[in-house]
Amino acid sequence: MRNPNSETRNPQEARNPKGDMCSLCAGSNFRFWISFGFLALMFVVPRNMLAADIAPPTGLVVKDRPNDAANGLIVTWSLSPDDDPTAQPKRVTQYEISRQADGGEWSAIAKVPAGNTLIEDTNCEPGKKYRYRVVALGPDAAASAPVETAEAFQPVMQWVDTRRLWFGAIVAFICGAVIVCTELAKHGAATYVRPIAALTALDEAVGRATEMGRPMLFVPGIVDLDQIETIAGLTVLSRVAKTAAEYDAVLEVPTSRTLVMTAAQECVEAACLEAGRPESFNPDRIYYVTDEQFGYVAYVCGWTTREKPAACFYLGKFFAESLLLSEVGNSVGAIQIAGTAEASQLPFFVAACDYTLLGEELFAASAYLSREPQQLGTLKGQDAGKVLAAVLLLGGCLLATWAAFQPQSVGAEAYHYFREVVLNKGGA
Amino acid sequence: MKRTIPAVIAGVTGTVMIIAFFIPPAQKWQQTAEIWFTILTAIAFLIGGTNLCLHHLKKVAHQQTGWGFSAVTLAAFFITIFFGLTKWGVPAAEKFPDYPWSGSYMDEGGGMWWLYEYVMSPVVATMFSLLAFYVASAAFRAFRAKNVEAMLLLVTAFIVLLGRTYAGTVLTSWVPESMSALTFPGLTGVIMAVFTTAGQRAIMIGIALGIAAISLRIILGLDRSYLGSDKN
Numbered sequence: 045m046r047n048p049n050s051e052t053r054n055p056q057e058a059r060n061p062k063g064d065m066c067s068l069c070a071g072s073n074f075r076f077w078i079s080f081g082f083l084a085l086m087f088v089v090p091r092n093m094l095a096a097d098i099a100p101p102t103g104l105v106v107k108d109r110p111n112d113a114a115n116g117l118i119v120t121w122s123l124s125p126d127d128d129p130t131a132q133p134k135r136v137t138q139y140e141i142s143r144q145a146d147g148g149e150w151s152a153i154a155k156v157p158a159g160n161t162l163i164e165d166t167n168c169e170p171g172k173k174y175r176y177r178v179v180a181l182g183p184d185a186a187a188s189a190p191v192e193t194a195e196a197f198q199p200v201m202q203w204v205d206t207r208r209l210w211f212g213a214i215v216a217f218i219c220g221a222v223i224v225c226t227e228l229a230k231h232g233a234a235t236y237v238r239p240i241a242a243l244t245a246l247d248e249a250v251g252r253a254t255e256m257g258r259p260m261l262f263v264p265g266i267v268d269l270d271q272i273e274t275i276a277g278l279t280v281l282s283r284v285a286k287t288a289a290e291y292d293a294v295l296e297v298p299t300s301r302t303l304v305m306t307a308a309q310e311c312v313e314a315a316c317l318e319a320g321r322p323e324s325f326n327p328d329r330i331y332y333v334t335d336e337q338f339g340y341v342a343y344v345c346g347w348t349t350r351e352k353p354a355a356c357f358y359l360g361k362f363f364a365e366s367l368l369l370s371e372v373g374n375s376v377g378a379i380q381i382a383g384t385a386e387a388s389q390l391p392f393f394v395a396a397c398d399y400t401l402l403g404e405e406l407f408a409a410s411a412y413l414s415r416e417p418q419q420l421g422t423l424k425g426q427d428a429g430k431v432l433a434a435v436l437l438l439g440g441c442l443l444a445t446w447a448a449f450q451p452q453s454v455g456a457e458a459y460h461y462f463r464e465v466v467l468n469k470g471g472a
Numbered sequence: 473m474k475r476t477i478p479a480v481i482a483g484v485t486g487t488v489m490i491i492a493f494f495i496p497p498a499q500k501w502q503q504t505a506e507i508w509f510t511i512l513t514a515i516a517f518l519i520g521g522t523n524l525c526l527h528h529l530k531k532v533a534h535q536q537t538g539w540g541f542s543a544v545t546l547a548a549f550f551i552t553i554f555f556g557l558t559k560w561g562v563p564a565a566e567k568f569p570d571y572p573w574s575g576s577y578m579d580e581g582g583g584m585w586w587l588y589e590y591v592m593s594p595v596v597a598t599m600f601s602l603l604a605f606y607v608a609s610a611a612f613r614a615f616r617a618k619n620v621e622a623m624l625l626l627v628t629a630f631i632v633l634l635g636r637t638y639a640g641t642v643l644t645s646w647v648p649e650s651m652s653a654l655t656f657p658g659l660t661g662v663i664m665a666v667f668t669t670a671g672q673r674a675i676m677i678g679i680a681l682g683i684a685a686i687s688l689r690i691i692l693g694l695d696r697s698y699l700g701s702d703k704n
Contacts, residue, residue: 201497202496204494205495208493208494226692301520302516328527331527341599350538368603368606371606385679387676387679395610402678403682407686
């Protein structure tokens with residue numbers, strides 16, 4: 045008979061007061077074997093075996109990524125049966141995708157959240173073969189057994205991006221029209237270009253500055269030379285600089301990009317030479333300020349306030365600074381001519397400037413100012429593009445109306461094709 | 473030659489860009505062209521820095537109008553370069569705690585970070601906030617009812633302004649649900665979705681065609697006015 049209040053009771057008895065413990069668990073041997081077994085699991089058994097309770101994903105499929113230069117594969121799989129978004133806590137939190145190139149080392153390339161069944165591996169190298177492995181990961185470093193592709197896949201090169209065929213056809217039509225019209229203009233076909241008030245006013249603005257004896261400001265946008273608006277702005281700069289050289293007016297061109305500064309210097313120098321006034325060229329008037337948007341604005345606004353130019357030209361790509369620059373120019377009473385292809389900035393220029401080149405007018409400026417038949421021919425070709433755009437708009441509206449009234453008709457299918465294939469995929 | 477070579481480079485690069493858009497194998501050439509542009513831009517930074525120094529040093533030396541601003545610009549330029557190059561005050565990276573220069577130059581606590589956080593950001597925010605005042609003055613000028621068009625603009629702007637505020641909702645809250653399109657928010661929605669969008673799309677189509685035309689002029693070498701002169 046044991047005394048339950050005995051102070052000398054050993055721990056084994058305390059855990060099992062009935063005293064019916066088996067001999068294997070007796071004494072300190074029990075704790076040793078438990079610890080040993082745990083350590084064995086830690087060091088001998090692979091990590092993913094420990095978490096064998098997470099079911100692996102299934103149905104791993106690899107296929108070529110279409111319309112690329114043999115640098116992409118698409119990996120898809122079916123969700124792990126344990127990937128249940130409603131489960132709390134979630135048993136699968138993400139999937140880890142690994143890749144093996146040409147039988148080399150496996151390396152993890154992506155982790156995607158649970159519920160996803162696809163990745164596009166766009167970092168493949170042409171000519172190499174790849175195998176893929178997907179593992180479902182859970183909380184606390186739990187992982188499922190990996191599922192691997194049995195064979196290696198090689199990305200295939202496509203020679204034409206078929207998604208862009210329609211867009212290519214539209215581009216070919218417009219470019220063809222431009223080239224045909226240019227050739228016609230070369231051979232003497234007359235081209236009428238409507239007067240553009242802002243471009244007509246360029247000479248007026250330069251003349252005003254000359255009469256007032258005050259400088260002019262030219263801002264060729266705030267982006268680099270790889271933007272077509274900057275190029276368009278520089279073509280107008282050539283004309284303004286030529287007129288300024290003829291009238292002996294002072295032209296200031298602060299730039300926010302170094303390459304633009306270099307190109308602007310070349311333009312102005314060429315214009316001065318063309319005007320027969322090479323001595324008018326002063327490179328100190330064309331300089332770099334800063335790449336920083338509002339730093340540039342601060343400088344130009346400060347200069348405008350101090351020097352009070354008689355004419356300000358803003359031609360190029362502009363963002364939030366458009367209104368700051370033009371309002372300061374307006375406050376000093378300068379005649380202002382602006383032009384940009386940024387639709388969101390056009391209202392600001394319209395509100396603050398005397399003349400504004402709206403979008404395409406900026407790009408037409410060089411042709412308009414040069415009056416060269418070849419360049420004017422490109423504007424005529426542009427009109428062919430507008431006709432095409434109008435036809436597409438009208439056709440699209442009719443098809444959409446047809447589809448709205450008869451959703452099961454041929455018209456609905458045509459509308460779907462037009463919207464999804466002809467329009468949506470074009471810019472993809 | 474001075475204009476011909478750049479014109480050829482522009483033409484070839486432009487053609488490559490177009491081809492690469494439709495033909496995937498040509499995308500390598502496109503990437504090469506973009507890398508070259510980046511290299512040129514990096515070199516241009518040196519030219520820009522030199523130009524900036526010379527321009528402002530001349531102004532200070534000759535004490536031209538506003539030379540004090542040039543002095544401030546030069547001081548700011550050299551201070552920034554000093555902190556950027558020396559990584560002054562930059563804490564060591566966690567991986568290399570024994571090397572004081574191992575942290576990034578913009579790490580929190582460093583001189584460059586301090587300049588950006590406490591000088592650059594407030595100054596930029598100040599310039600940007602000026603926009604609010606200029607919007608007001610430009611709107612005042614634009615909305616003066618000088619003629620029929622200006623009157624239409626004024627009325628439209630008034631509706632959109634009210635439709636975007638709580639006042640517009642309250643003022644037309646009595647309108648029955650079946651006629652909600654006639655409330656200020658309803659009218660604003662129609663103006664923005666139909667009239668504004670239609671106008672913007674027309675401008676966008678024109679811009680796209682204009683870009684195509686000017687790009688062709690450059691690629692074909694018809695327009696070289698941006699390249700300067702062949703003469704020296």
